[in-house]
Amino acid sequence: NAGVTQTPKFQVLKTGQSMTLQCAQDMNHNSMYWYRQDPGMGLRLIYYSASEGTTDKGEVPNGYNVSRLNKREFSLRLESAAPSQTSVYFCASSEQQGKVKGAFFGQGTRLTVV
Amino acid sequence: AQSVAQPEDQVNVAEGNPLTVKCTYSVSGNPYLFWYVQYPNRGLQFLLKYITGDNLVKGSYGFEAEFNKSQTSFHLKKPSALVSDSALYFCAVRAAGDSGYALNFGKGTSLLVTP
Numbered sequence: 498n499a500g501v502t503q504t505p506k507f508q509v510l511k512t513g514q515s516m517t518l519q520c521a522q523d524m525n526h527n528s529m530y531w532y533r534q535d536p537g538m539g540l541r542l543i544y545y546s547a548s549e550g551t552t553d554k555g556e557v558p559n560g561y562n563v564s565r566l567n568k569r570e571f572s573l574r575l576e577s578a579a580p581s582q583t584s585v586y587f588c589a590s591s592e593q594q595g596k597v598k599g600a601f602f603g604q605g606t607r608l609t610v611v
Numbered sequence: 612a613q614s615v616a617q618p619e620d621q622v623n624v625a626e627g628n629p630l631t632v633k634c635t636y637s638v639s640g641n642p643y644l645f646w647y648v649q650y651p652n653r654g655l656q657f658l659l660k661y662i663t664g665d666n667l668v669k670g671s672y673g674f675e676a677e678f679n680k681s682q683t684s685f686h687l688k689k690p691s692a693l694v695s696d697s698a699l700y701f702c703a704v705r706a707a708g709d710s711g712y713a714l715n716f717g718k719g720t721s722l723l724v725t726p
Contacts, residue, residue, distance in 0.1 A: 501654075530713055537620075539701065539718035540655075555713065587654060599645050600714055602654035 499523055503588050503603035510578040510610045518573040518606050520588030528591045529571035530555075530600065531563060533584040540587065546571055578610045613638045615702050617717035624692045624724055632687040632720045634702030644685040645703040645714060646676055655701060661685060672696070692724045 504519045522529065527548045532540040532555075542555030544563040552563050560582060562574045571590075575582060585607050589600040614637045624630045636642055643662055647655040659670025666678045676687045685702060699721050703714040 528713075532716075537718060540716040542713050542715070545713045589655075599647075599657045599660050600655075601657070602647075604654045605652075 501588055501590055501601050501603035503586075503606050505606060506604065507607050508609070510575075510608065512579060512610060514578050515574065515576050516578065517575075518586055518588070518608075519570070520572065520603060521570045522588075522590040522601070523569065524590060524601065525568070526590035526592060526601075527568070529565065530589045530591070531561075531571070531573045532587045532589065533557065534587060534605075535584050543573065543586075578608075580610045582608065583610045584608060613642075613704050613706055613715045615704050615715055615717035617700075617702055617720045619720050620718075621721045621723065624722070626694050626724050626726050627691050630689050630692040630696070630722065630724070632700050632702075632722060634685045634687065634717060635683050636685060636702070636704045637683065638704055638706045640706050642685075643705050644676075644678060646670065646674070646685075646687050647701045647703065647716075649699040649701065649719075651698075658687070658700075692722075694724045694726055697722055697724045 501522045530545040531543040534540050541557045543561050546552045546565040549568045564572045585605045587605050588603045591600040616635045645660045646658040649655050658674050659668050661668045661678045669675045674689050699719050701719050702717045705714050
């Protein structure tokens with residue numbers, strides 16, 4: 498039972514390059530999220546998908562796009578990476594409606610933009 | 612708007628002593644409250660939650676938290692700390708009526724338990 502799987506685990510990009518972070522969950526959760534974690538800032542929500550077919554902006558969406566490919570997968574794309582996007586990115590998923598179980602997190606992707 | 616405050620960047624405690632990690636929240640309506648722990652180079656792991664009912668919530672690894680509505684607090688506690696409890700702890704909140712289910716996290720508190 499894998500839970501939430503993120504790929505890649507590490508990535509170094511040059512400024513202006515693009516990349517997609519992949520996330521998949523096998524818990525049949527409706528909702529999925531992308532957070533970034535920066536020292537002293539905690540976790541900040543980038544985008545979320547409350548259910549398949551919907552996506553919404555979180556606290557810090559600028560410079561990112563997302564795709565909810567199906568119920569299992571939620572990808573995060575950086576179209577033109579900037580050094581300010583150097584961070585650790587976490588994907589999470591949470592319960593179906595009516596069952597409050599909190600969020601389950603992936604292991605994170607450590608991204609460095611040089 | 613929902614928010615969480617963790618007033619302490621770091622908490623130091625000796626092994627065997629009780630520990631408290633503080634959290635206060637702000638939310639419209641009833642809160643759902645959570646504590647997560649993060650070990651180095653790992654993702655966040657769920658510890659416990661408050662949804663409704665008993666104000667004292669028990670969770671994983673001997674941790675518990677007390678919901679105090681009048682003080683809008685949800686402090687994490689453990690009667691006897693272990694060195695292995697050293698980690699980064701996050702408090703999180705969301706409103707009960709929030710259809711997006713997204714959690715708002717505090718900035719985290721680093722717990723250091725010394726032998």
